[in-house]
Amino acid sequence: MANHDIDITVSRGTVHALVGENGAGKSTLMKILYGMQRPDEGTITVNGERVELHTPADAIARGIGMVHQHFMLADNLTVLENVVLGAERLHGIGGRARNAIKKISDAYGLDVRPDVLVEHLGVADRQRIEILKVLYRGARTLILDEPTAVLVPQEVEALFDNLRELKSEGLTVIFISHKLDEVLSVADAITVIRRGTTVASVNPREVNARQLAELMVGSELPSPETRESTVTDVPMLTVDGLRLSEIDPDGIDRVVLDSIGFTIHKGEVLGIAGVEGNGQAELVEAIMGMRKPDNGTVTLDGKDISQALTRTRREAGIGYVPEDRHRHALLLEAPLWENRILGHVTEQPNSRRGILNPAAARRDTERIVAEYDVRTPGIDVTAASLSGGNQQKLIVGREMSHNPKLLIAAHPTRGVDVGAQAQIWDQIREARREGLAVLLISADLDELIGLSDTLRVMYRGRLVADADPSTVTPEELGSAMTGAARGHLEHPAQDAADTADETDQAGE
Amino acid sequence: MNKLLKKIDGERLLLGLAAPVLAVVTALVVTALVLLASGKEPFQAFNVMLDYGSKADSQIYILNKATTYYLAGIAVALGFRMNLFNIGVDGQYRMAAFFAAVVGAQLHLPGVLHILVIVLVAMLVGAMWAGIAGLLKVTRGVSEVISTIMLNAIATSVIAYLLSPGRLAELDASGNVSTKVIPDSGHLFNIATKGGSLYGFIFVAVIVGIAFWWGLSRTRFGFDLRTAGGSDSAALASGVNVKRMVVTAMLLSGAIAGLVGMPELLNNSYQYSLNFPTGIGFTGISVALLGRNNPIGVAIGALLWAFIERATGHLEFAGYDKEIAGVVQGVIVLAVVIAYELVRRYGLRRQQSRVGRQLAAQAVPSKNQEVSA
DSSP: OOOOSOOOOOOTTOEEEEEOOTTSSHHHHHHHHTTSSOOSSOOEEETTEEEOOOSHHHHHHTTEEEEOSSOOOOTTSBHHHHHHTTOHHHHOSSHHHHHHHHHHHHHTTOOOOTTSBGGGOOHHHHHHHHHHHHHHTTOSEEEEESGGGGOOHHHHHHHHHHHHHHHHTTOEEEEEESOHHHHHHHOSEEEEEETTEEEEEEOTTTOOHHHHHHHHHOOOSOOOOOOSOOOOSOEEEEEEEEEEEEEOTTSOEEEEEEEEEEEEETTOEEEEEOOTTSSHHHHHHHHTTSSOOSEEEEEETTEEOTTOOHHHHHHTTEEEEOSOHHHHTOOTTSBHHHHHHTTOTTSTTTEETTEEOHHHHHHHHHHHHHHTTOOOSOTTSBGGGSOHHHHHHHHHHHHHTTOOSEEEEESTTTTOOHHHHHHHHHHHHHHHHTTOEEEEEOSOHHHHHHHOSEEEEEETTEEEEEEOTTTOOHHHHHHHHTTSOOEEEOOTTSOGGGGHHHHHHHTO | OHHHHHHHHHHHHHHHHHHHHHHHHHHHHHHHHHHHHTTOOHHHHHHHHHHHHTSHHHHHHHHHHHHHHHHHHHHHHHHHHTTOOOTTHHHHHHHHHHHHHHHHHHOOOOHHHHHHHHHHHHHHHHHHHHHHHHHHHHHHOOOHHHHHHHHHHHHHHHHHHHSSBTTTBEEOTTSOEEOOOOOGGGOOOEEEETTEEEETHHHHHHHHHHHHHHHHHHBHHHHHHHHHHHOHHHHHHHTOOHHHHHHHHHHHHHHHHHHTTHHHIIIIISSOBTTSOOOHHHHHHHHHHHTTTOHHHHHHHHHHHHHHHHHHHTGGGGTOOTTHHHHHHHHHHHHHHHHHHHHHHHHHHHHHHHHHHHHHHHOHHHHHHHHHO
């Protein structure tokens, strides 16, 4: 279930922000509003009139327009041509269209030049054309999907001026984002979505970024108490001076990871908190050998694996529960027992001396299905036919079946129902007792606080803060996640001396 | 549990058969309509085809043709399994056969060894020609579709240049330009039947088919190849070196492509001349599509293809246009591709909803939990 019990009311002439972590269900909601997906139940009302949106054309006819995160423009056409493409019947393709574009551009301060080729324009200009395209088609309600993701700060300001202009002309803007400071500066109303449902509607003047972050990641779930420490002083994974830069689609060299260093000991869970897109995914892929860092070393159990291939790293004892299970952990159209082999094809019982052993792999799949309570009618069904939670249980079971020394778990319980979530937590705790080291990446602060022995916060590719999970609050973490706090996060009531050695350990 | 498992499997088998049957029936109906539109009686034509196609000499002809088509189909299928579209089988097998013919004619070795060397040369040349496309793909990001098409054209020119008197060919008595004839020791055995001689290379084709099946489904390498073909990202995360796999798959596909010209060279012509059959690589694509990259499916596809070719060849004498062969083949491929995709999607959706229903029935408590989340 992607979304359920969504209640949202957007008033005319406002900028209404929709915030939530990636995967919280924002995009699904937007697709429903734009007629790209049909809801199973519930109603949509536009201007007091109940509507059924079957296709985007229906939505456009009702005055709802969408500006996608990824622009849909033809580079080799002019701005004018791009705008009229598909809407030739409105004002033709000649002078009348040009006048209409000029009029809209002037009215909302979009500053669009109709005869420039789109390939000569920058990102911000393209975005304005997308907005103009939507307005040209008569939209009175605009949906903007993470519009600031591609912009630099000055461009963001300019966009917000445009949005205010639109608002003052009586148009409605639905603004999707997870950048909280931006949301607070432009929105008139905010709705928070978490785990596919609307959890709060707040007034931006009455909340701060911290509170919003807390709402976004949630804190109502019972966090598992695992206070008896199993941390040893034997280092299992040491990452030192890791730096990774990448050339983004605009040709700019961006530093994705910078001077990352940490140590995870046997029996320790290191949690990394952070708003998504701050380098967590890249860090995991660098440790797995899927990306080549510029410099830095990765040491597993005393062996330098900085240059090793992904397969060698896996064989050396890294279990990997990826963030995006459909892309990285499953062959969706292959049966479960083949998915059990995936990633461990060179290991027992899957194969011996290069020859697969399907019978043994099947038997072991049966075992995983039973032990990890994977709900499936059999091991010959395709992975695609299982629910997300059951897919995840299979993946966790598979990764745990090869006695890993280190488990990398990225959002291990995302999109998983509560029952399976508790089970996965149990398994991580169980393995930790047996000396497993765990690198836990999560957007769920309760999960992080509940499972971790040590917490680090990642912001813009750096580890900027650390905290003791037994004392830290979600608010404190939230402020570090948005870059507002750095260093060791301390509870005001806590004596500084109490946490001094924690700092040393975490600061390695 | 077990019962359901069987049910799903049975259903899968049924769905698997449904697609090709649907496609062939569609093709027959469309062909009948085309015949009707041209004012001819269709059932008579089908009768003529069936009669002529099942004669003893036709059977041998079909088996010999199918051997060649099968190898081409397997070469293409191997690429498909890795998500590579090797359109270049055509150039690969022609280059391979040409150089194998040149080398083979120069050698004088004991029988088995001579044949082995010729076959190895062919596989090597085919692999190298395909490998160029593989390397270009991983180093420069050139689509293998484009590069293999271009390599086909280059192969044509290279062969045209070298296949002339004074270079690697000579003018024979009847005025044909061809390479020297391979000596007897390099001839592969033929099996004499009352329908004519059956190429001994058919056994190699069978071995290739078995190796293809075993290699893909029973070895680590095959699993890695299928993984990389199924999902790039999952392959990367699971530790497959995807780039190396692209090159390896191209090399293997090319090596098998190198075998395509061998039945003709070792069992029939013993030389590469201007008459050496061309265009078999493209037939291979159709055959691979028809057989859904499955070794048995490809065999059926190759046989069907050869049958249609043989049977329609005779239609002319019965007053029909021989172009009807192209119509039938074209419609079959089109129908097969569409039917497979439709059946695949239907099957996947059906299985999903079936599993969902099955679990919903037994998992009421977990459903409650989900709602409370």
